[in-house]
Amino acid sequence: MDKIVVRGGQPLNGTVRINGMKNAALPIVFASIATGAECIIENIPPVNDVLMALEIIREMGAEVEFVDIFQTTVRINPKNIKPGSSPSDMVRRIRGSIYLAGAELSRFGYTDVALPGGCNFGVRPIDQHEKAFAALGAEVESDDVHVTARAPEGGLCGTSVYFDVVSVGATINAMIAAVRAKGTTVLEHAAREPHIVDVANFLNTCGANIVGAGTETIKIHGVEELHGCECYTIIPDMIEAGTYMAAVAATGGCVRVENIIPKHLDCISSLLRAMGARVDEEDDAVTVTTGRRLKPINVDTRPYPGFPTDMHPQFSALFCTVEGMCEVTENIFTNRFRYIDELRKLGAEIKVNGKTAQIYGGKPLTGATVKAVDLRAGAAMIIAGLAAEGETSITEVESIQRGYSGIVRNFKELGADIEEIEFAKHIFIEED
Numbered sequence: 001m002d003k004i005v006v007r008g009g010q011p012l013n014g015t016v017r018i019n020g021m022k023n024a025a026l027p028i029v030f031a032s033i034a035t036g037a038e039c040i041i042e043n044i045p046p047v048n049d050v051l052m053a054l055e056i057i058r059e060m061g062a063e064v065e066f067v068d069i070f071q072t073t074v075r076i077n078p079k080n081i082k083p084g085s086s087p088s089d090m091v092r093r094i095r096g097s098i099y100l101a102g103a104e105l106s107r108f109g110y111t112d113v114a115l116p117g118g119c120n121f122g123v124r125p126i127d128q129h130e131k132a133f134a135a136l137g138a139e140v141e142s143d144d145v146h147v148t149a150r151a152p153e154g155g156l157c158g159t160s161v162y163f164d165v166v167s168v169g170a171t172i173n174a175m176i177a178a179v180r181a182k183g184t185t186v187l188e189h190a191a192r193e194p195h196i197v198d199v200a201n202f203l204n205t206c207g208a209n210i211v212g213a214g215t216e217t218i219k220i221h222g223v224e225e226l227h228g229c230e231c232y233t234i235i236p237d238m239i240e241a242g243t244y245m246a247a248v249a250a251t252g253g254c255v256r257v258e259n260i261i262p263k264h265l266d267c268i269s270s271l272l273r274a275m276g277a278r279v280d281e282e283d284d285a286v287t288v289t290t291g292r293r294l295k296p297i298n299v300d301t302r303p304y305p306g307f308p309t310d311m312h313p314q315f316s317a318l319f320c321t322v323e324g325m326c327e328v329t330e331n332i333f334t335n336r337f338r339y340i341d342e343l344r345k346l347g348a349e350i351k352v353n354g355k356t357a358q359i360y361g362g363k364p365l366t367g368a369t370v371k372a373v374d375l376r377a378g379a380a381m382i383i384a385g386l387a388a389e390g391e392t393s394i395t396e397v398e399s400i401q402r403g404y405s406g407i408v409r410n411f412k413e414l415g416a417d418i419e420e421i422e423f424a425k426h427i428f429i430e431e432d
């Protein structure tokens with residue numbers, strides 16, 4: 001897919017089924033290295049970042065094989081992985097590859113990995129990951145391109161770590177590194193996202209002893225050995241679900257978002273209700289219905305259970321359709337407003353002042369050519385395009401494919417006029 005073309009104006013109606021969570025799958029794939037044994041993992045989302053993670057561990061010597069026709073269940077045998085052998089060019093393409101450091105350190109007492117890539121939201125340091133490794137006794141060195149860590153003779157030792165900032169990545173990496181450390185490790189001021197609980201559950205299924213994941217204090221009682229697992233199922237992707245919820249709020253209609261854990265979406269559901277949308281919950285689904293004009297609200301991003309930074313661009317697109325002024329404040333990352341210029345190309349009126357964007361919505365958006373400057377920004381462009389008059393072309397869609405699978409097909413099935421274009425095919429058709 002090279003480009004997505006959306007002709008806006010259709011309400012969305014129907015049902016969409018949500019994939020496994022990308023940001024849980026990434027650490028779980030890398031954490032499988034720490035087990036040293038065969039793991040079968042279900043509900044793998046077929047998105048490019050996760051496929052890249054699987055490719056990285058395959059390059060390092062793991063056996064990786066999809067065992068179902070949908071390519072969502074994978075068998076990983078990391079027995080023959082060589083530490084420090086990760087391919088730097090691939091590692092630099094995804095953020096989640098930083099979990100290699102915790103996994104290698106846990107199993108081999110040594111890691112050497114390139115610094116990760118991922119979306120450009122400004123500075124994304126790894127000092128809190130390094131702080132945890134050092135507290136466990138590792139000798140840590142890093143420069144602009146690499147990080148290495150080596151456990152002392154006798155291995156890592158349980159410790160207390162107080163994180164200076166709430167970091168999803170550092171919490172998960174510290175948890176993975178500490179599973180085999182001697183004694184107990186206590187992580188304080190830990191992140192509480194559902195994917196942290198998912199990684200802890202996966203490691204516990206493989207013999208680890210982690211308690212308190214999902215709270216701000218996590219205790220990891222070190223174990224001597226981990227084993228593999230016959231089946232671990234990754235939780236559903238709350239950000240993918242939230243994206244479809246924001247989309248139907250922007251276009252009007254009625255969409256059932258299924259195969260989810262509604263509790264993870266409490267914040268999104270309550271914001272949509274505050275705007276005047278109807279959100280009905282079932283055990284594993286929510287239905288969003290919007291028929292009338294929505295009210296403006298303000299949102300500010302916080303660690304879970306607050307409003308997720310990964311939902312802010314999609315809500316900005318939604319706010320462009322709401323009469324009145326909505327404010328979006330970004331508290332987690334320093335440079336996440338790069339997509340605002342793209343929304344402006346569609347006619348959106350937005351003022352940015354420091355970490356707050358004021359969106360003056362309700363004026364019609366008009367189709368234009370816009371870029372998917374990062375993953376969630378790309379999803380925001382689709383939402384804005386669905387609400388705009390005329391044709392919107394979205395370029396640089398590889399950003400979207402990093403974290404969404406079947407997004408064009410799903411929106412089409414919900415009634416959107418949307419298609420994916422491949423340049424090569426296009427040229428061929430024209431010549432024919």
Ligand code: UD1
Pocket residue numbers: 023026095096123124125126127128129130165166167168169170191309310332333334
């Ligand atoms: C993960 C997600 C990303 C999401 C983010 C916040 C993956 C692959 N990515 O990113 O989609 O937007 O969580 O929910 O799961 N920080 C430090 N030092 C550190 C680590 C982080 O200062 O060592 C800061 C960051 O700059 C940021 C904040 O802490 O300001 C939160 O970052 P963090 O939660 O670590 O995000 P990631 O794990 O990179």
